[in-house]
């Protein structure tokens with residue numbers, strides 16, 4: 001069997017776009033063979049901002065344009081790939097392509113999590129698929145797993161490390177003792193971070209991915225405004241050290257969990273036991289643990305960002321899109337509908353917690369805090385107050401309380417009270433301890 005060559009329009013030729021070009025250049029023949037000659041792909045138009053920029057791939061100059069519409073409207077472009085990022089121009093590109101009936105492949109989690117409602121509606125209306133494997137966890141085929149392989153399962157929970165930049169930064173701070181700015185600069189240099197790294201470090205990149213996973217698992221698009229999100233910007237070497245002394249590591253974790261009353265979804269730096277399998281997921285690697293009723297526990301692991309790992313997922317979607325065009329079939333996987341799932345308020349979710357207080361070093365301080373916690377019904381499973389060998393007579397010391405499982409709302413209210421004690425000199429630092 002032999003198929004026609006399908007034309008690709010590539011909007012964006014940065015880290016991922018040039019990775020896609022290089023993979024196709026190297027492996028096009030392999031793809032053709034593996035698809036029985038049905039899928040031959042050729043990049044016919046490429047949109048960028050700056051035609052004079054040096055690139056990581058050597059595409060011919062005549063394919064480039066600065067006009068994104070040229071990429072979409074070109075008569076020899078059958079599939080449009082959006083790899084520019086953001087939620088404005090990217091939205092226009094995807095919407096225009098779908099309206100023209102062209103399948104879209106994108107790695108843009110922010111776009112789908114924030115404006116997916118409109119785009120999936122256009123996709124349904126114009127019967128043009130949106131494929132987005134690259135949007136969650138780089139090279140790991142977790143979207144296909146949830147959309148297709150686990151389609152006959154009730155998903156109980158998804159827990160994972162799904163931002164390579166944060167994971168890389170936390171590991172470099174933990175193991176190499178690097179400061180936050182140095183570790184971030186390395187992640188940028190390696191092509192893991194977004195053009196604007198804000199979303200990586202403030203937790204939103206991971207939250208967008210969690211929203212997509214939740215939407216695929218529970219049917220409708222989650223309103224991002226209702227999701228609890230914290231990033232790694234305030235993780236200090238001190239908490240990293242205390243975590244280690246207590247037998248934990250700090251990871252930016254995303255959690256999606258089904259409760260009787262709704263869906264719990266949150267992203268935050270959390271303590272996990274240093275013996276847990278996710279504790280050994282380091283650097284740019286991501287891992288996602290899915291619990292479902294029939295399959296039980298499944299773990300997905302791989303590179304979560306970077307040029308070719310992400311390019312690999314884009315190419316896989318291109319082959320899928322080409323197959324759909326060749327066979328005239330519709331997308332095989334489940335896609336989110338427009339019913340918004342009910343979310344469980346974060347205040348109602350409960351975990352054990354680590355709380356660090358900066359206090360004046362005087363008798364009775366520990367008892368004062370312990371008694372406020374006890375009055376609120378919060379149990380203490382341990383305390384930790386390492387003295388600073390360089391400064392044994394320090395006026396202020398760090399005092400850690402490890403708390404039994406506590407509803408987050410109750411903890412917040414109690415800490416608001418303790419924060420006002422004369423002996424407490426700074427806002428308490430809280431990390432949830434996830435037992436997963």
Ligand code: NAP
Nearest residue numbers: 012013014015016048049050083084085107108195305306
């Ligand atoms: P990038 O390196 O910043 O590349 C963006 C590309 O888009 C550049 O080629 C840029 O042109 C072009 N561009 C931006 N605005 C444009 C406009 N208005 N018109 C025409 N071209 C425009 O970004 P990236 O890292 O490849 O990421 C692309 C997308 O993939 C993002 O949605 C990101 O979230 C997602 N993603 C990235 C990774 C990763 O590891 N990097 C992994 C998964 C998903 P110039 O080159 O001329 O500036």
Ligand code: HSE
Nearest residue numbers: 163164165192194305
């Ligand atoms: N900036 C993202 C990350 C890219 O670090 O995980 C992959 O989505």
